[in-house]
Amino acid sequence: xxxxxxxxxxxxxxxxxxxxxxxxxxxxxxxxxxxxxxxxxxxxxxxxxxxxxxxxxxxxxxxxxxxxxxxxxxxxxxxxxxxxxxxxxxxxxxxxxxxxxxxxxxxxxxxxxxxxxxxxxxxxxxxxxxxxxxxxxxxxxxxxxxxxxxxxxxxxxxxxxxxxxxxxxxxxxxxxxxxxx
Amino acid sequence: xxxxxxxxxxxxxxxxxxxxxxxxxxxxxxxxxxxxxxxxxxxxxxxxxxxxxxxxxxxxxxxxxxxxxxxxxxxxxxxxxxxxxxxxxxxxxxxxxxxxxxxxxxxxxxxxxxxxxxxxxxxxxxxxxxxxxxxxxxxxxxxxxxxxxxxxxxxxxxxxxxxxxxxxxxxxxxxxxxxxxxxxxxxxxxxxxxxxxxxxxxxxxxxxxxxxxxxxxxxxxxxxxxxxxxxxxxxxxxxxxxxxxxxxxxxxxxxxxxxxxxxxxxxxxxxxxxxxxxxxxxxxxxxxxxxxxxxxxxxxxxxxxxxxxxxxxxxxxxxxxxxxxxxxxxxxxxxxxxxxxxxxxxxxxxxxxxxxxxxxxxxxxxxxxxxxxxxxxxxxxxxxxxxxxxxxxxxxxxxxxxxxxxxx
Numbered sequence: 349x350x351x352x353x354x355x356x357x358x359x360x361x362x363x364x365x366x367x368x369x370x371x372x373x374x375x376x377x378x379x380x381x382x383x384x385x386x387x388x389x390x391x392x393x394x395x396x397x398x399x400x401x402x403x404x405x406x407x408x409x410x411x412x413x414x415x416x417x418x419x420x421x422x423x424x425x426x427x428x429x430x431x432x433x434x435x436x437x438x439x440x441x442x443x444x445x446x447x448x449x450x451x452x453x454x455x456x457x458x459x460x461x462x463x464x465x466x467x468x469x470x471x472x473x474x475x476x477x478x479x480x481x482x483x484x485x486x487x488x489x490x491x492x493x494x495x496x497x498x499x500x501x502x503x504x505x506x507x508x509x510x511x512x513x514x515x516x517x518x519x520x521x522x523x524x525x526x527x528x529x
Numbered sequence: 530x531x532x533x534x535x536x537x538x539x540x541x542x543x544x545x546x547x548x549x550x551x552x553x554x555x556x557x558x559x560x561x562x563x564x565x566x567x568x569x570x571x572x573x574x575x576x577x578x579x580x581x582x583x584x585x586x587x588x589x590x591x592x593x594x595x596x597x598x599x600x601x602x603x604x605x606x607x608x609x610x611x612x613x614x615x616x617x618x619x620x621x622x623x624x625x626x627x628x629x630x631x632x633x634x635x636x637x638x639x640x641x642x643x644x645x646x647x648x649x650x651x652x653x654x655x656x657x658x659x660x661x662x663x664x665x666x667x668x669x670x671x672x673x674x675x676x677x678x679x680x681x682x683x684x685x686x687x688x689x690x691x692x693x694x695x696x697x698x699x700x701x702x703x704x705x706x707x708x709x710x711x712x713x714x715x716x717x718x719x720x721x722x723x724x725x726x727x728x729x730x731x732x733x734x735x736x737x738x739x740x741x742x743x744x745x746x747x748x749x750x751x752x753x754x755x756x757x758x759x760x761x762x763x764x765x766x767x768x769x770x771x772x773x774x775x776x777x778x779x780x781x782x783x784x785x786x787x788x789x790x791x792x793x794x795x796x797x798x799x800x801x802x803x804x805x806x807x808x809x810x811x812x813x814x815x816x817x818x819x820x821x822x823x824x825x826x827x828x829x830x831x832x833x834x835x836x837x838x839x840x841x842x843x844x845x846x847x848x849x850x851x852x853x854x855x856x857x858x859x860x861x862x863x864x865x866x867x868x869x870x871x872x873x874x875x876x877x878x879x880x881x882x883x884x885x886x887x888x889x890x891x892x893x894x895x896x897x898x899x900x901x902x903x904x905x906x907x908x909x910x911x912x913x914x915x916x917x918x919x920x921x922x923x924x925x926x927x928x929x930x931x932x933x934x935x936x937x
Contacts, residue, residue, distance in 0.1 A: 352923065352926055371934070403930065403933055404933075405926060405929035405930055405933060406929055409926055409929065411926075411930055434923060434926075478770070481771065483771070483847075486847040486848075489847075490846070490847070495845055495846070495847065495848070495868045496848070496868070497848040497851070497864075498847075498848060498850070499848075499850055499851055499852040499853075500850055500852055500853050501852055502852075507852070508852045510934040510935075511851050511852050511861075512852075513930070513934060514861055514931065515848070515851065515861055515864075515865070517927045517930065517931060518861045518862050518864070518865035519865045519868065519869070520923075520927065521918070521920065521921035521923075521924055521927060522862050522863075522865040522866035522869060522880075522881065522918050523880070523881065523918055523920055523924070524862065524921075524924060524927050524928060524931065525928060525931075526858075526859055526861070526862055526931070
């Protein structure tokens with residue numbers, strides 16, 4: 349069996365675990381632990397190693413979905429996780445104090461990987477806080493010369509997460525056939 | 530009742546429910562009891578939508594059962610067969626009126642006479658000889674809740690202009706979705722042929738889309754709320770939240786997408802930002818971008834705004850927020866291609882092997898929101914001349930994944 353992987357990254361609480369659950373074939377293996385640091389103010393548990401889900405493509409191939417732990421102190425794992433990955437999904441929490449700073453940080457951390465592949469950005473929690481809007485994210489990205497997909501995403505909705513992954517795939521290869529849309 | 534005064538009974542066959550209702554509205558409110566919709570078995574004349582599933586079979590059966598009944602056939606294509614009156618979509622109201630009169634004439638002819646197939650040609654300059662029933666713009670305005678007196682006056686003036694310029698009311702296709710765009714029409718499209726080019730272009734400035742676009746960007750630029758007035762109920766654009774305040778029954782606005790409005794019929798007014806922005810009892814608040822996207826998409830119907838260059842490279846400025854708007858056919862692929870490499874409309878269709886009209890529709894919706902622009906920098910021009918994007922080594926795997934994302 350040949351294995352492929354997509355990496356989900358982003359700050360704590362952005363919905364990486366939820367997004368992987370939305371599209372994984374089986375309940376994802378999660379390494380959530382009771383939060384003991386400042387994260388506990390945001391949610392009860394947090395991912396300390398990684399989340400893992402799968403999508404079976406056919407008899408021979410399987411896609412693995414890896415979610416990185418949100419806290420920076422686990423960043424040593426990020427390089428390991430991205431090795432051999434086909435693309436990156438960056439989830440950002442719109443309710444965080446400075447989501448642009450988060451975006452810049454994660455795009456910088458994964459720059460080498462993005463240069464070799466592609467990235468799609470999902471902004472979560474927009475129903476709770478609508479500002480900044482998607483246009484503001486694009487303005488920031490355009491200043492850096494980036495034209496990448498940025499969607500308003502509800503990580504619980506398979507439709508939203510699927511579209512984000514589709515955008516990632518078409519960014520990798522616009523020549524893909526869309527016979528399944 | 531005298532035959533001359535009794536309403537002509539019309540059967541509408543093969544039509545969607547909403548199209549049927551629109552036709553009913555048209556007859557009820559604007560034909561002054563001249564026509565009435567009835568069941569097929571009691572009709573004098575039938576109107577048949579030939580683009581529906583099994584429409585040909587339905588027509589054959591209808592002809593067998595009611596050989597003497599005059600028919601009006603509406604279709605995107607213009608195949609002529611049968612002794613029927615043809616109207617090509619999109620329908621113009623005066624053409625429909627003429628067709629009804631022709632069919633009425635045939636109704637009065639002796640049965641032995643077999644009339645030939647006849648197409649009602651719809652040209653912008655066509656002079657109508659038909660005065661009754663009065664076919665004009667207000668058909669679509671009937672969906673609007675009664676507007677204030679001043680607006681009614683404007684609407685009537687607008688109707689005259691509408692009639693004068695023979696605008697395409699497009700009303701019979703108002704509920705048509707993306708599948709109804711006949712992509713075969715652009716199969717042999719040649720952008721260098723001015724006649725063909727004109728067929729796939731439209732005056733966006735004079736449509737509701739154009740006026741809304743202008744109002745929306747005025748609001749953003751001036752950082753001021755704006756109200757757009759016309760024959761519709763006022764649409765207030767709230768610049769800060771990028772929302773619009775509109776009447777609850779706002780869907781009829783999409784039905785106006787096929788009409789052209791003279792500048793004198795429309796006004797864009799700046800509002801005091803401190804004014805109350807809360808929606809009234811019969812109003813609702815919508816996000817502006819998805820509204821304009823959909824309006825442009827509906828207005829486009831596989832065409833592009835006038836003066837669009839079909840062969841100049843286009844680049845993507847920003848990705849549309851696809852989770853919250855209608856994803857037009859192949860939109861993700863087109864966006865990805867234009868983000869990667871500026872490409873002309875013609876080449877996009879060719880590289881991606883997709884119908885040109887799907888490219889046109891995406892372009893029109895995207896350009897209405899400034900998501901795309903002509904590639905003018907030197908760097909853009911260089912990338913635009915490079916060969917189309919290469920096949921990814923994992924394409925087969927991606928294809929499987931796309932299938933899985935759809936199927937689950």
